[in-house]
Amino acid sequence: MPLYGPRFSQRPGDLYRELRQRYGPVAPVVLEGGVPAWLVLGYREVYHVASNPQQFARDSRRWNAWSEIPDDWPLMPYVGYRPTVLFTEGEEHRRRAGAISDALAAVDQFELTAICERTCDELIDGFAGRGAADLITEYAHRIPVRVVVRLFGMPDADLPALIHDIAVSLDEGEEAVAAHQRTVARMRQLVAGKRQQPGPDVPSRMLAHAAGLSDEEVALDLLMVLASAQQPVANWIGNTLRLMLTDDRFAITLAGGRRSVSEALNEVLWEDTPTQNFIGRWAVRDTRLGGRHIRAGDLLVLGLAAANADPSVRPDSSPGTSGNHAHMSFGHGEHSCPHPAPELAEVIARSAIGVLLDRLPDAALAVGADELRWRPSVWMRGLFSLPVRFTPAG
Template sequence: MTPERHAPTGTGDPLLEPPPGCPAHGLGPGGLHRLYEADDLDELYEQLRERHGPVAPALLHDDVPIWVVLGHAENLHLVSTPAQFCRDSRIWTPLNEGMVKPDHPLMPHIAWQPICSHAEGDEHKRLRGAVTGAMSTINFRELRRHIKRYTQRLVNRFCEEGRADLVGQFAEHLPMGVMCHLLGMPEEFNDRMVEAARDTLKGTETAIASHAYVMDALARLTARRRAQPQDDIAGHLVNHPAGLTDDEVREHLRVVLLAGYEATVNLISNVLRVVLTDPGFRAQLSGGQMTVPEAVEQSLWDEPPFSTVFAYFAKQETELGGQRIRKGDGLLFGIAPGNVDPRIRPDLAAGMQGNRSHLAFGGGPHECPGQDIGRAIADAGIDALLMRLPDVQLACAEDELSWRSSIASRHLVELPVRFEPKPQQEVTQEPSHAPAPPQPAAAWHVGTREQPQPQSPPAQSRPQPVPPVAAAATQPQPVPEPPRPLGAWQRFLRWWRGY
């Protein structure tokens, strides 16, 4: 007898025929939905929720069975209970039974690797401790200053043209520039590195070569930091008491770079799209009813950078969301469907300002350690962009926008915009929509505007009385005091934003 095909239904339902109106190609063995064939995954998740509840059976490519966790509470239980669920795919029954082939499209997401996001126990503590320790050294005030300067450089590339693609010319470049700086390889940030990262994540025909390009850069960085440690993430990983090998350092640099890059690209793109297409949202942002950080947090609820995470695996037989989960079953961490669980969000139109209980950054032992970096890049970058281009408008109809979608994420392809052409600005200048006069380097001061120097009178002319204000303006020093000191709240905001 052939062994029984592994299927995670556990519901006792008989094999079902395709329901009326449902295309047959969307169903597989047992009447289960094939996630990879869905035209609209959000709609499919709601159908699964209505039919099965907060945990539903489905199929991956090659009809590999998987549980999709749809409920908010169930997702939190999944990621926060390491005694029952882990990230180690080596215990996955379909993999061990040969159902998941080496060339399976999702293998890059599923295959076990010796990195902290797949490890458990003491090994997880050792590897993750090194990563979080390295990230804890980041000075966020300095980080925001770098984010604004990278934003200035990027906007200077297109500000005089009056048109741009804010995905391809901004969102896909800003995170890479900042991440290269944080890791310790600012000299590697260029268009080729951005293209290599995009290519690697898309899985194109040249993805292997692009991945090799990224890994070669990280290998060189690791070798440099072994020889000469610096105060950056790579340097702290190399010197951490956990004693990471060169391979471990390089692999964790890869995880930080690529995962942080893709998530932040999607986050920036999503926030900018809503700003440009939702007049009410933009009015709240422009009118002060909503801050940029609050807009970012709202986007993390409505359009998380990753829709699902592959995958968690049951270490023992258990129950989740009313379903019987067997040892070795795989479960998708359902970020997008969990964020719209009607039990916690009965009205999706209601704002979620001040609420950070979304699932966008995971939870439990494998919660994203770089979430504050992603928030900072999005907050400061979007704020600086809108300061430079306050009149920016969408340059196409909203229904002409397109996405590149997968089970894991939904990536906006382009975001064409138009605006009145603007002059370039010094990258060290605070982003502003008002043109600033040129400033001599020796007389430049943070937070002050150089006063124009009066023309010297002719040698034979009689000197005229100079008003006190004008006389003060002719002197580069001292810097005039502001007429009114900033209050405590204004000083805190300036410090937080890196001014």
């Protein structure tokens, strides 16, 4: 079954259920261009793959289909080997990931909250007087990169071009490769500057880390951190705002207590997780998984959204996941989001929603909930727009 096309744009969950019913927890699929892969749908199977890097590895050079992949394949930014922490394995991965984790762990969360709130206030100031706004294009998608570049010690003047290129590089379009290359060049310039003039920021801490990272390693890994923050966190904010604006369980307390914000953030990670599928892992040797024969070099796509909805671990599929944080939305194992990235991401998302509720307490959806449209991506789950109306600020 094709793992692309319009069937994924609005209700991908229906397709995951169909695949599960037809094939079980591991389904044969084809990616764009007819490229074969395995989609791992089962929660236990995703957990097993992510927990066994010796069997299911990250180095994409193991792929047995490279001879059939054109250089301009739209998904090349996801699978083309680059010497970043994403594709490292074993001790090398632990060295690189450890430096990232330590640099992020040094971020003061009170300072991060202040940066987030200041960023959100600046954005809301731009549309508060109108009484109407698109909370995706004017708010959610502008927050993460602005916050992260401040943690990186980058000048605000670099923002417009950087935001554009990050978004394009994560889409499945012809310009993705060129946008990725421009972003890499900006990260190299940043690292060169921090090498000369270090500061209290993430790049400087990585350069000074005992792991002894080279400038190129730091540049490439900073790009990974930035890209991992932008689309996933932006969509986490947007998807949570959609839930709170359309679901009476949250709309009742939209202008009230904050307990519902944390509940909404967690429910979105279960029901509409920003990273739907992750490409991927490559089998080190022949094996069996979910009743399927996996050949050495086969590509496995981790179906994070499908795993979260697996009826074998969630027999009651009704909404309501308060207190349950066992979702796969941040991955699992040594190649999951590095600690404390998920915690910092939640600070950004929770701050963004909290500031909006404080500033625009009567915000309401300006269109019918059924008019909202999801972006047609197999990999990310996010809306095109989220138009709202509210009382204009005086």
